[in-house]
Amino acid sequence: MGSPKKWFVFKYEHIDYLDNIRPIEKDRNEEFLEELKQLFKNEGWEGDGEIGEIWLPPFLLSSANSVGHWVYHVKQQNNGTSFIASSLYLPFPELLNQNVSKYLKSKPDDTNEPVNVEGRNIIQYEVDDFKKDLHSYKDNIEKELRAINEISNQKIKEEIEEKILGYNQCMIIQLLQNFMDDCYLQLLIEVLENGNKSKLKLAKKNIKLDFNKHVYKDMDGDDWLTITNIISDVWDDFKRTGFTDKLSRLTKPLDYEMSKQDKELRHEIIKHVIIRNCIQHHNWQLDRDSLNFSLPNTDSIEVMSDENSTIKINMSKRIKLSKTELYEIIDKLNLFAETLSSRVGEKVKTRY
Incomplete structure (x- = not known):
């Protein structure tokens, strides 16, 4: 789970039935909890x-996956x-009624100067x-592999090592x-809400918008709420996109064409997306369709x-992973992350 530093925080008065709210486990990541507490304090929580x-079931949020959302x-x-x-943004009318002023952001002015350079x-x-x-995954891999060094049965040791490497590989790609x-x-x-001062050109896509949720009663059709829900629909479409298309949609607006x-x-990243798919869905076998779809005209990795x-x-052979x-x-x-950040820094004027 990522850091909660930039999460949404909503206030609501009042929730009096608390029996179905599950207490945080005592062994939960301490750093995460401290950041969560600080997030609440930044919004006025006094610490008590x-x-x-x-838990919210998946049918409540179009942007949640099949396991729902916490x-x-x-x-x-x-x-x-x-x-x-x-x-995730929570688009519930009664909740938003008490939080409109917090999330009704002012629009950028018409100047072409960067914001907070x-x-x-x-x-x-x-x-x-x-x-x-x-970095945490790298440390964990090292610790987990070190922990099985004392196993004398080489076959069992290799089986456990394969599971450790496969699990961590899949989690890294996720x-x-x-x-x-x-x-x-x-x-x-940046494009739809902040005025697109940097004139980013997002890829054109045919996206089905759910207009039933764009304007809520008693809210007088606030523009920001409409834009926010359009963003949610476009983002939901992006998350369902195949990996190679997703990579292109993310990088091309930044004039970063990885294929060139x-x-x-790009090849190495896509290769590992294929490996993850083969581990999860093809019993570690290098699958022809997975390979040809993402890396055409290739018969091996x-x-x-x-x-x-x-x-x-x-093709069709068992994938062998190593720590290296x-x-x-x-x-x-x-x-990739550093390059993407550099491209965004050069292309997008907005600063936080």
Whole structure:
């Protein structure tokens, strides 16, 4: 789970039935909890009350996946105000009725000057969190592999090592997907909400907009709410897009065509997306359709061994991962994040 520093926080009065709010587990990541507490305090929470979790089923949010969405809640004891933190925007009319003034952002003026030039570019928080999480995965891989060194049965040891490497590889690629989704959301906000001073050209897409949710009763059709929901629909479409198209939609508005400017980096990233798909859906076998769809005219991939030699994996053969290969893709994803941040910094004027 990413840092909650930039999450939405909603206030609501009052939630009196708290029995279905699950208390935060004591062994939950301490850094995450401290950031969550600080987020609430920034919005006026005085530090009392118990932080808990509320599960929202997937049919309530178009931007949630099939497992639904968790939000975090704390109720201030002295006045009964509930604070609700969510990584996703919560488009519920009664909740928004009490939060319109908070989220009704002022529009940029008509000048062409950059905003807060000395600040951070619009995806820098996402980049920092992504790189931090990549570093954590690298540390975890090292610790987990070290923990099985004492196993004397070589076959069992190799089976466990394969599971460790496969699990972490899949999680790293999921982390990449989430990072790209979050970065694209920032581009959407820049273009559709902040006035697009930098004149970014997003890819044209036929997207079905759900106009039933764009204007709520008793809200007088506030423009910001309409724009926010359009952003939500476009973002939802982006998240469902195949990886190669998603990569193109994210990078081309920044004049960063990886197929021409960073061909090798693009190939390595897509290769690992294919590997993840084959691990999860094809029992570790290099699947023909997965390979040809993402890397046309290719019948094999190459991975690094722990001896720094290259292993060629042909179609339908079992994929063999190594610690060296995973460290290589982590380094390449760090490079991708830094390059993307640099391109955004050059192309987009807005600063935070």
